[in-house]
Amino acid sequence: MDALRRTVLRGAGASGALAVALAAGLLKPQQARAAGWNKDAFGAKTPADALKGIGAANTSESKDILIDAPQIAENGGVVPIEITSTVPGTRSIAVLIEKNPFPLAGKFDFKEGAVPFVKLNVKIGESSNVRVVAEAGGKFYVAVKEVKVTIGGCGG
Amino acid sequence: MADPMKVRATLKGDIADIRVLMNHPMETGQRKDGGGKIVPMHFIQNLEVKVNGKAVVEGQISQAVSRNPVFSFRVKGVKAGDKVEVSWLDNKGDTNKTETALA
Amino acid sequence: MFRSRTSALAPALALALAALSVQGQDTKKEIEKYQKMIADSSPVELYELQGEALWKKKQGPKGASLEACDLGRGPGVVKGAYARLPRYFPDTDRVMDLEARLLHCMTSLQGRTREEATKRVFGDDDNPSEMEYLSAYVAGESRGVAVSPGTRHPKEKASYELGRTLFFYRAGAWDFSCASCHGEEGKRIRMQELPVLSTPAGARAVVATWPAYRVSNSQFKTMQWRINDCYRQMRMPEPNFVSDATIAVNMFLVATGKGEPYRGPGTKR
Numbered sequence: 005m006d007a008l009r010r011t012v013l014r015g016a017g018a019s020g021a022l023a024v025a026l027a028a029g030l031l032k033p034q035q036a037r038a039a040g041w042n043k044d045a046f047g048a049k050t051p052a053d054a055l056k057g058i059g060a061a062n063t064s065e066s067k068d069i070l071i072d073a074p075q076i077a078e079n080g081g082v083v084p085i086e087i088t089s090t091v092p093g094t095r096s097i098a099v100l101i102e103k104n105p106f107p108l109a110g111k112f113d114f115k116e117g118a119v120p121f122v123k124l125n126v127k128i129g130e131s132s133n134v135r136v137v138a139e140a141g142g143k144f145y146v147a148v149k150e151v152k153v154t155i156g157g158c159g160g
Numbered sequence: 161m162a163d164p165m166k167v168r169a170t171l172k173g174d175i176a177d178i179r180v181l182m183n184h185p186m187e188t189g190q191r192k193d194g195g196g197k198i199v200p201m202h203f204i205q206n207l208e209v210k211v212n213g214k215a216v217v218e219g220q221i222s223q224a225v226s227r228n229p230v231f232s233f234r235v236k237g238v239k240a241g242d243k244v245e246v247s248w249l250d251n252k253g254d255t256n257k258t259e260t261a262l263a
Numbered sequence: 264m265f266r267s268r269t270s271a272l273a274p275a276l277a278l279a280l281a282a283l284s285v286q287g288q289d290t291k292k293e294i295e296k297y298q299k300m301i302a303d304s305s306p307v308e309l310y311e312l313q314g315e316a317l318w319k320k321k322q323g324p325k326g327a328s329l330e331a332c333d334l335g336r337g338p339g340v341v342k343g344a345y346a347r348l349p350r351y352f353p354d355t356d357r358v359m360d361l362e363a364r365l366l367h368c369m370t371s372l373q374g375r376t377r378e379e380a381t382k383r384v385f386g387d388d389d390n391p392s393e394m395e396y397l398s399a400y401v402a403g404e405s406r407g408v409a410v411s412p413g414t415r416h417p418k419e420k421a422s423y424e425l426g427r428t429l430f431f432y433r434a435g436a437w438d439f440s441c442a443s444c445h446g447e448e449g450k451r452i453r454m455q456e457l458p459v460l461s462t463p464a465g466a467r468a469v470v471a472t473w474p475a476y477r478v479s480n481s482q483f484k485t486m487q488w489r490i491n492d493c494y495r496q497m498r499m500p501e502p503n504f505v506s507d508a509t510i511a512v513n514m515f516l517v518a519t520g521k522g523e524p525y526r527g528p529g530t531k532r
Contacts, residue, residue, distance in 0.1 A: 040206070041205040041206060041220050042220055046220070073300075074293055074296050075293045075296075076293040076294055076297060078294060078297055078298070078532040079479045081226060081478055081479060082227075082301055082478035082481075083226075084300040086232075101224060104224055106223070108222055109222050109225060110220065110221040110222065111220050111221075112217055112218070112219045113217065113219070114217055115215055115217065115218070116214075117214075117216050117235050117236055117237055118209075118216040118217050118233065118234070118235050118236075119175065119233075119235065121232075122231065122232070123230075123231065123233075124225060124230070124231050124232075124304075125226035125229065125230055125301075125304055126225055127188070127225070127226055164309050164312040164316075165309075166309065166312065181309050182309075183309050183313075194387070226478075228306035228481060230304045230305065232304070
């Protein structure tokens with residue numbers, strides 16, 4: 005609800021940005037209500053606090069989470085990561101970049117029909133472990149992959 | 161110019177591969193502009209993928225997602241012609257959405 | 264901007280290089296994997312979409328779009344046009360590359376002055392330039408088409424010869440030429456291997472993938488920019504935008520790499 009609250013606060017002064025957005029059909033009321041952003045988890049500065057923020061206690065290592073990422077990224081600004089969980093009943097996948105100032109990069113909830121799979125590009129400030137946490141049946145499973153970050157030359 | 165957004169959904173068997181491209185600066189709040197001033201945080205926080213009006217993936221993301229985000233998702237049990245919608249909402253309350261038919 | 268980021272990452276680079284030198288082959292393979300992965304998840308298509316919108320947008324004193332622009336295959340034909348540039352255009356009696364031709368259409372069709380249309384040909388982080396968007400769109404419409412610049416007209420032949428001469432011409436404070444970096448196998452800047460652009464094998468990969476999106480600064484870059492920036496790196500005076508000299512260097516590269524199917528706009532690290 006944070007994003008919504010900010011929108012309301014920002015718009016409350018003069019013209020009401022939310023009202024305008026609603027009127028323009030840009031933002032359906034339903035859509036605005038559904039939006040939530042886990043401020044505690046995303047604001048956490050350590051991987052442990054971020055895990056706490058998403059309610060992931062007692063994680064256990066799993067070989068059923070596959071992380072495909074380059075071992076060496078020439079540029080930390082764009083590091084592609086592909087994640088597949090074959091843990092039965094996977095409901096969500098969270099991605100943490102351990103050495104980033106705010107480790108949690110994203111959390112994806114999979115509803116009926118969705119395959120527990122996501123591919124995304126993330127920023128990695130320095131060489132770091134990428135930790136992926138999958139939730140299935142109320143339990144948390146984890147896998148880790150290291151990405152070394154370098155930078156390249158003139159890019160031809 | 162209106163910021164473009166693109167969703168491409170391709171069917172392999174009964175699994176759809178959904179690829180989403182979004183135009184967004186994804187500012188971390190740590191970058192300085194040409195004049196040495198900090199560029200304020202500005203990033204997408206929520207994204208949602210719907211098939212035929214039903215949410216299938218709900219994502220929350222941080223400023224650590226790269227500029228001009230590209231995501232891929234997969235959905236089972238779908239067929240050609242199904243409607244795929246993707247929308248996002250950022251920390252300033254801006255939003256965008258686009259849709260396509262599964263091919 | 265680019266420099267300040269580079270310096271911030273310098274310690275990390277030094278460490279990474281120390282670690283990398285141990286494992287030559289594996290490193291090369293991993294970097295190839297990285298390059299393949301960024302190409303597979305590139306947002307470059309967004310630039311093509313914006314370029315298409317700009318191509319169709321009415322602009323300038325004449326309130327015209329670029330839709331009637333003749334890129335060499337007839338007015339308004341965009342499909343396959345980029346892969347056949349640079350080439351000779353009788354209406355201007357000149358060999359032109361994509362950006363030269365776009366500029367020509369902006370002045371002739373839209374009635375814009377050259378000064379206004381070239382005010383900002385290279386964009387930055389926050390504002391890509393018109394040339395960049397348009398190049399992305401037009402180049403994207405040549406995917407799958409074999410690269411084949413004009414080679415028959417005397418002016419096309421002269422442009423190629425001039426380009427070849429410039430490629431090997433050493434000058435400037437460092438006595439550099441293009442060939443100083445791109446003339447021998449096995450050269451690199453940091454981790455970046457430098458293609459030998461005077462050979463078909465080296466030129467093909469380059470002409471098939473430029474213009475390109477660069478992930479290091481999230482910017483779309485044109486071929487004119489690529490050549491301009493090489494001159495900056497050689498510490499030579501800045502060449503004029505779409506001058507005969509820059510078009511000739513482009514012509515030399517494209518003619519050397521001809522026959523390769525175009526598969527850009529590319530994505531570079």
